[in-house]
Amino acid sequence: MRHALILSLAAVLLSCLWLPxxxxxxxxxxxxxxxxxxxxxxxxxxxxxxxxxxxxxxxxxxxxxxxxxxxxxxxxxxxxxxxxxxxxxxxxxxxxxxxxxxVQPNTWLLWGGPFLLLLIALVALAFILRRRAHMDTVDGEEGS
Amino acid sequence: MKRSLLYLLPIVVLAGLIGFFWRGLYLNPRILPSPLIGKSVPVFSLPELRHPEDPITQQSLMGHVSLVNVWGTWCYACREEQQTLMAFARQNVVPIYGWDYKDDRQAALAWLSQRGDPYAAVAFDANGDAAINWGVYGAPETFLIDAHGIIRYKYIGPLTLDVIQHDLLPRIQALRHEGT
Known part of the structure; x- marks a missing residue:
């Protein structure tokens, strides 16, 4: 019973892959x-x-x-x-x-946009990580 | 101080996005700007609908300001537009050339004899191949051509008296001015 279910599920999934x-x-x-x-x-x-x-x-x-x-x-x-x-x-x-x-001036943002967003995210991440590290040391100092 | 500015940032970004999408709501993605504006009419030679022995070419459009109106008997919006074109043709402002697009000759002839014929001449483009050079992707479409055979404006969709009044007539006047 359980096998049949798995088999039929697999068949459905495979048929999706094999759509011409x-x-x-x-x-x-x-x-x-x-x-x-x-x-x-x-x-x-x-x-x-x-x-x-x-x-x-x-x-x-x-x-x-x-x-x-x-x-x-x-x-x-x-x-x-x-x-x-x-x-x-x-x-x-x-x-x-x-x-x-x-790729031309009016599509630079379209092509570069994702990389620009990635850059902003990385800068934000670096910023947050640095602040967290800083806060950890401050906490550590307080604790000692 | 610096901190509160940082809190403001998401609001500014959100406002920007709202502005962006708000504008997008009022743009019609089905109306594409034509890259042919400012360029010469494409070279073509098509039989005239009523007089197939007389071909219409780009030369037929030289020397006067004119409209080229793409239509077909299969096009529902063209029915409505036909009445507008008849009214405009009666004013004798500029000649209107028809471009019968992907159509059947007999059906097109019947259409004109039943509904009226606003056209100075009609180019018959049975399979629509010649229209590809004009960047035509549907009907109705209307091109404004100047006296040098340069495409100056394109209107996509059925012409109405309002469109003629506000979009076409001022441009036709300006072209007339240019010509003198």
């Missing part, structure tokens, strides 16, 4: 060159579907996502580099279409 990536929405014909196909698949995960938000064009079944996939597919077939394809989309739709925004 959702690719059913893409109707572009696969490239015969596996390298191009791989680049195409990586690229479509890099662009935001602007009408569905929080979904890449790889995962969205919106019309616009299909148009974007067609565009990316064409450009990969034309031999454009990843950089050129990303620039093409960002020139027309803005950096927001890229899931990974470029």
């Amino acid at each position: 990536p959702a690719r059913a929405v893409d109707s572009e014909p696969p490239f015969s060159n596996p390298q191009l196909q791989q680049r195409y698949e990586n690229l479509i995960h890099e662009f935001r579907c602007l009408v569905c938000f929080d979904e890449s064009i790889a995962n969205s079944d919106a019309d616009l996502a299909a148009d974007f996939r067609r565009q990316v597919h064409q450009m990969v077939a034309q031999g454009k580099s990843d950089r050129q394809i990303k620039d093409f989309m960002a020139d027309r739709y803005g950096d927001f279409v890229l899931y990974q925004p470029p």
Whole structure:
């Protein structure tokens, strides 16, 4: 009884791990060159579907996502580099279409923010530790 | 003294965050600023909806201030907007060019004959590929083009008389001024 429970739990957990990536929405014909196909698949995960938000064009079944996939597919077939394809989309739709925004003055805070917070936390920690050590010695002196 | 300042810090940080999020409440994340403002109209060549033998190109937009209005028969908001466009077209302020986006020709022709046709010409973009160069991601969208074929303003969403009055007309006047 107990084994069955553990087994079924394990099965549920494993099935979560083994969910195949959702690719059913893409109707572009696969490239015969596996390298191009791989680049195409990586690229479509890099662009935001602007009408569905929080979904890449790889995962969205919106019309616009299909148009974007067609565009990316064409450009990969034309031999454009990843950089050129990303620039093409960002020139027309803005950096927001890229899931990974470029590092530039207006995104410094976005990229550096977590490190800035970490720095503030470390400084605060050092401050508190030093004060505590100081208080301990003061307590110790009082105790003796 | 120093101590009380330290206690104030969380309140200051909280006030900052409240201000930040308060502003965020009134921003619409669905309206994206276009990076094409200030740039030339993209090169394109599309058949005219009613006269497919006459292509419309970026050259058609040269020499006068104009509006390019992206619409489609599948677009519900465009129905409402159509009435506004008809009223605006009657004032003869600037020519309105239509961009029939991801549509069916017969459906589009029927739409115009039933609801009225405010357009000087309509570019027919059946699969929406040409619209990608304009950064179009939905309908309706409206571009204001100056006499040199430069995109000067983009409005996302259905135009209303209020939007035309407050957002478009002052800009059109300013462009006219620039031109003379």
